[in-house]
Amino acid sequence: MTSESSPTIGLPAGDDVFPVLPLRDIVVFPHMIVPLFVGREKSIRALEEVMRADKQILLATQQNPSEDEPTPESIFTVGTLASVLQLLKLPDGTVKVLVEGVSRAEILRYTANENYYEAHARRIADNVGDxxxxxxxxxxxxxxxxxxxxxxxxxxxxxxxxxxxxxxxxxxxxxxxxxxxxxxxxxxxxxxxxxxxxxxxxxxxxxxxxxxxxxxEKRIRSRVKRQMEKTQREYYLNEQMKAIQKELGDSEDGKDELAELEEKINKTKLSKEAREKAQNELKKLRQMSPMSAEATVVRNYLDWLLGIPWGKKSKVRNDLNYAQEVLDADHFGLEKVKDRIVEYLAVQSRASKIRGPILCLVGPPGVGKTSLGKSIAKATGREFVRMSLGGVRDEAEIRGHRRTYIGSMPGKVIQSMRKAKKSNPLFLLDEIDKLGMDFRGDPSSALLEVLDPEQNQSFNDHYLEVDYDLSSVMFVTTANTLNIPPPLMDRMEIIRIAGYTEDEKSDTSRLYLVPNILMEHALEAKEFSVDDEALKTVIRRYTREAGVRNLERELATLARKSVKELILAKKKSIKVSPKNLEDFLG
Known part of the structure; x- marks a missing residue:
């Protein structure tokens, strides 16, 4: 690339008068050949003057392109002198003109010409420099x-x-x-x-x-293009998969089921971790054949994940008078035990979350430990679920099996929560002293996470693989003896239920056991009765226990034999007394 050695090249500077053509959205540089469409009257007259006088026209850009009648002050002072190469009048009255830029020019002042813009201008020579x-x-x-x-x-x-x-x-x-x-x-x-x-x-x-x-911009376009290609590819493959499934005879039920699962995921108040897990599993399920074994595993997993209660709570009753009434109505005697339970409920009613010790009802069989748990649930308005721990030796029964195993499923804790359908039930862990331990693990250690208020807000079942909040659950445990692992006992408050006195057994029989037995055996009160002496004889000679379970059995035996006598002997009523007691019980 070369240039002349002169410091300035181009046309010599001079002061001449030129018609001015204001431009809207373009800057014309010297040496450019551009077509322009002209519609304003003044501009058309300026072009006509240029063609008539065979002179150059000064192209200057407007500062505001939306102005139809620009003032000299609103036109830039530096423009380009141009030659008109071609001019063509169009049918709509506008003019198409082809111009070629020649040199720069500076507008010095405008003339008083009212027909078109006209100005004195000085040509600007090019200063090359070094x-x-x-x-x-x-x-x-x-x-x-x-x-x-x-x-x-x-x-x-x-x-x-x-x-x-x-x-x-x-x-x-x-x-x-x-x-x-x-x-x-x-x-x-x-x-x-x-x-x-x-x-x-x-x-x-x-x-x-x-x-x-x-x-x-190029990077953004490339990224968008890749994303679009990926989306199109996924769409194409999904359509292919649908076509293949249709050929194989798969029904439309699969689509409906996936849509239902997606809707269920969106409606269920899952935790962030659980929602991400559910969406990932649903994504995998979409890519599988509905008839495959793996699809069944994923579908079962989603059913379990969405089946347990997430944030669904029962309205808890904090009415202590009502709680006392329920306990008194369901259990005769046991005053100290009932008082201690009401005290416990009083503290819980004032706490925002259940963080106190776990109640452990300890007593011999038949004293009403399990029924006390049901009464507490009824008194507080909670759902009641019971999990028997007798003979449980495998940790997986508490925490579930991992999904790598065939037929795996969640542990009993999650199963019970699904059965409760609420996230704040009363959870009775029955016979906690009967927990076993062998080579498959220690279930008592797994229960630590369930019962510890500091840990159970993030209980992790091996099957679900996501944290589940058990902090709103009210746990009550029962045991026959204090043969409980020390770490578990440390997290529980022991309430001993020593048993019933003879008078309490007698009153319990009159108020609870006999009415229940009459109902179970379809007897009326006038058809069957047991006098006080006979009842005391049954308690003293035939039962000898702390609870009333055997007493209930003996009374049921009396009722069965009475029904038999009523039918065979055509009797209207039977009254059990000490005289005929041996005839019934031997």
Whole structure:
């Protein structure tokens, strides 16, 4: 690339009068050939004058493109003198004109011509400056322009070849500037710069800035394209899978089931961890054949995960008078035990969360430990679930089996929570002293996490593999003896139920046992009765126990034999007394 040695090249400076054509959204640089569509009356008259007088026209850009009648003050003072190459009048009254920029010009003042814009203007000669500096800048501009064209697909690659062949550095700056996707004020600023060096520097800076933006745009487009391709691929594969399933005879039920599962996941108040797990499992299920064994495993898992209560709570009653009434109605005697239970409920009613010790009802069989648990649930308005720990030796029965095993399922804790359908039931752990231990693990250690208030808010079942909150559950345990592992006993408050006195057994029989037995055996009160002496004889001679379980059995035996006598002997009523007691019980 070469240039003449003269410090200034181009047309000599001079002060002439030129018609002015205000432009809206374009800056015309010298050496550019551009078509313009002209519709304003003044602008058309200016072009007619140019054609009549065979003179050049001054192209100057408006500062506000929306102005139809711009004032001289709203037109930039530096513009481009241009020659009109071709003019064509269109049927709608507008004019299409082809112009070629010749040189820069500065508007000095406007004339009083009212037919069209006209101004005195001075041609601006190109000041090349230092030859070495301008050549280095021009090379940098051309090299950077090649990169710009590669990123901006709107510019033809042929333009790069044309720019490379230019010998005039001013033309290099103007040609590159005209092809940059920059704002009108920025292009106007380049046009107004007096020296070629300044123009090249400004063009280079703007081009580097535009290249940075284009590179980011390219990365975004590539990322979006990859994502779209991935989405389209997944859609295509899903459609193929649906077609294959249809050919294999799979019904539409699979789709409905997946839609139901998705709706259930969205409606259930799962924890964040559980929701992510459920969505991942559903995604895997969509990609499986409904008839495959693995699909059944995933479907069962989702059924369990969505089947347990997440945030569904019963409204807890904190009425201590009602609790006392329920306990008195369901259990005769045991005053100290009932008082201690009411005290416990009183403390819990004032606490926001159950963080006190776990109640452990210890006493011989038949004294009403399990029924006391039911009464507490009734008094507090909680759902009641019972889990028997007698003979449990495998830790997996508490915490569940991992899904790698065939036929795996959650442990008894999660199973009981599903049965309760509420996340705050009364959970009775029956016969906790009967827990066993063998090579399969220690279930008592697994229960520590269940019963410890500091840990049970994140109970992790091996099958579910997500944390489940048990902190709202009210745990009550029962035992016959204190043969309980020390770490478990440390987390429980022992309430001893010594048993019933003879009078309490007698009253319990009258109030609870006999009415229940009459109902179970379809007897009326007038058909069957046991006098007080006979009842005391049964208690003393036939039962000898702390509870009333055997007493209930003996009374049931009396009722059965009485029913038999009523039917066979055609009797209307039978009264059991000490005289005939041996005939019934031997």
């Amino acid at each position: 030859q070495v500096e301008v050549e280095a800048l021009a090379r940098s501009v051309v090299a950077e322009f090649e990169n710009y064209v590669k990123l901006n697909k709107k510019i033809s690659p042929e333009v790069v070849g044309a720019v490379t062949q230019l010998d005039d550095y001013s033309k290099v700056a103007d040609t590159v500037a005209s092809h940059l996707a920059i704002k009108i004020p920025e292009k106007q600023a380049i046009l107004a710069l007096p020296t070629v060096v300044e123009r090249l520097e400004r063009v280079l800076g703007m081009m580097e800035s535009e290249i940075s933006v284009l590179q980011v």
